[in-house]
Amino acid sequence: MVIWPTLTLIGFLVLTALVIAMGTRSTARYEAEQRAAAARPSRARSAAPEAATATALL
Structure with missing residues (x-):
């Protein structure tokens, strides 16, 4: 029966x-x-x- 290998190949190609x-x-x-x-x-x-300057002034 060739149908299962064919379906498997088609499914693999579609998913890829x-x-x-x-x-x-x-x-x-x-x-x-x-x-x-x-x-x-x-x-x-x-x-x-600016933030570093503001904290340096404190």
């Missing part, structure tokens, strides 16, 4: 394609978030010296 599609989408979203974070200025760096 699903994993690849999910990984591609997830990677694209991660890279877009990284680019967006790099594009906006960091406010934490500019606020840190």
Whole structure:
């Protein structure tokens, strides 16, 4: 009977394609978030010296 090996192969190929599609989408979203974070200025760096100065005066 050739049907079970054929169904197994088709199932494997479908699941492999699903994993690849999910990984591609997830990677694209991660890279877009990284680019967006790099594009906006960091406010934490500019606020840190002011906080250090304020605590030094106490």
